[in-house]
Amino acid sequence: MGRTLYDKIFDEHVIHTEEDGTSILYIDRHLVHEVTSPQAFEGLRLAGRKLWRINSVVATADHNTPTTGWERGYDGIEDPISKEQITTLNTNIAEFGAAAFFPFMDKGQGIVHVMGPEQGATLPGMTVVCGDSHTSTHGAFGALAHGIGTSEVEHVMATQTLLAKKAKNMLVQVNGKVAPGVTAKDIVLAIIGKIGTAGGTGYTIEFAGQAIRDLSMEGRMTVCNMAIEGGARAGLVAVDDKTIQYVKGRPLAPTGAEWEAAVAYWKTLHSDADAQFDHVVELNAADIVPQVTWGTSPEMVLGVDATVPDPDKEKDPNKRGAIERALTYMALEPGKPLNDIFVDKVFIGSCTNSRIEDMREAAAVVKKLGQKVAKNIKLAMVVPGSGLVKEQAEREGLDVIFKAAGFEWREPGCSMCLAMNADRLEPGERCASTSNRNFEGRQGAGGRTHLVSPAMAAAAAIHGHFVDIRKFA
C-alpha cells in the first residue's frame, strides 16, 4: 500500500518500536532558543554529558530580545530576566558548541522559525525539533518538524533521539485558486475556522491542493506555522521545485555530489497516489475571504465581510458560553460588522508573517493606499523576522515606505507576538496582529488581539479599522 509523506519520513527515522507503538526517532536538526534551553543545558552539565551531535544544533535568541535600543547593546535589555536568558544562551553555546549560533544583535539573529529555513538548517526529509510549539513551520519543506518540551530538549541533546508515538494522517486539500488579496494566512485561518483548534489533535496534517502548491515557500511556512493552532503538532507540504530552489545555496545546505544525492531523495518526498489518509478535509480556495479573528482563540474567525457572531444564535450551551466570554473580553457587540472594528495598535511580525514576502505584501498595500497611518493608531510597527530579512527589505526600500507612512521599523525578534519583551499591549488596547495566537493576555495583560494577514494589517493601520483588502488587490 502507498505511504503518506508523514509515513515516509517517520519510517526513515525510526530506530526502534515497542509493542505499544512507542518509537525512538532519530533527530536530524535541533533548533534552540533562549527560553526553553537553559534547564536542558543545566541538566547536561549536572550529569556531566555533552551534546550527542554538536552539528545538529542551530541556535539563536529571539523571544526576549528587544526590538529597539540596540545601540546600547546588552544594556538595552531592560528586563533582568530577559537579559539573563539571552546571556545564558551565549554561555551555554560557548561551552557546548553548535553548528551555527546567531546571538543577540548578530546579523543572522532572528525568530528561530525564520532563521532556520533561511540558513538552510531546515532541509526536506529531516526530523526537526525545537522547544517551541511553532516548530511545525518547518514542515513546509517536507520535514517532520514539531515542538518538544524542555525535558525532551535535554533528551535530544543527550541522545539525538526522541520518544514518539506515530500520529494519524490527515489531508487538508485546498482546491483551486484564491482571489487576489487572499493570502496564506487567510487560507490557514479559514482551515482552522473549519476544523477548529482541536480538529488536528492526534494527526499530522499534510496540506495539499492547488492553492497550497501555488504558495511560495514563505506562504507554505505561514500555513504550517499554524498547524499547531489547528491542534496538529506537525504540518507538512510535499517537496517540489520551489522547495528545492529555496534551499539551494543556503549556508547549511549540502553542495556538490551531496546536493545531487539529496535532491534525488527529496524528490521522493510526497505522498504516494494510493496513500490512505485517516481523515480528509477539503476547502474551495475561491470561497476564502480575507480573515479576521473576533474572539480569543484562532478558531473564532470569520471573513472580513461578516459580522460579530451572536451568542444567542448558538444552540450548544458550551459554545454559547465561550462566545459570550470572548465577546466580553474583546469588548465587542454581536452583529457589529468586522469592518467597523477600530484598532489602537498594528503589529506586523512574528514567525507566522515576518518573512520577506510578508514585508513586501504589507509595503505594497501601504504604497498603494498612499496615505499615512490613521490618527487613532497609537503605534504601527513592522518587525522583520531576522536580521537578514531586515537587510533584504531595506535593500528593496520597503523600510522607507513604512517609515514615510508613520510605521516604526524595528529590529528582529518575536516582539509583540507574546509579552516576553518590551513590546506589548496595554490593558484594553486592541491590535491588528499578523501573529498566530489571540489568547487572552497573549500580547499583554488585558490586550485584545485580532489575527489577520500582513496586507490586512497594513490596510487597518492606514484606515484605522479593518477593511476588505480585496478592494485594493
Ligand SMILES: CC(C)[C@H](C(=O)O)[C@@H](O)C(=O)O
Ligand atoms: C516560549 C515558547 C515555549 C512558546 C511556544 O512554545 O510556542 C512561544 O514561542 C509561543 O509562541 O507561545
Ligand code: SF4
Ligand atoms: S514569534 Fe511568537 S509564535 Fe513565533 S516563536 Fe516567537 S513567540 Fe512563539
